Amino acid sequence: MEKCEWKFVDDVECHYESECGGEWFFFEGTTKENEMELCPFCGEPLHESNSTL
Numbered sequence: 001m002e003k004c005e006w007k008f009v010d011d012v013e014c015h016y017e018s019e020c021g022g023e024w025f026f027f028e029g030t031t032k033e034n035e036m037e038l039c040p041f042c043g044e045p046l047h048e049s050n051s052t053l
């Protein structure tokens with residue numbers, strides 16, 4: 001993998017699922033707003049799949 005795709009699951013809880021099988025909750029905001037650039041599970045660059053919508 002060159003990147004790890006993160007999918008927004010629930011915008012109420014800021015819940016994400018990663019391509020590598022991890023789950024993450026932010027208190028608020030997106031991966032970008034939280035300055036999360038690398039996936040903490042696999043170490044690959046994090047790509048938020050629906051951030052371009």
Ligand SMILES: [Zn+2]
Pocket residue numbers: 004018019020021022039040041042043044
């Ligand atoms: Zn990952």
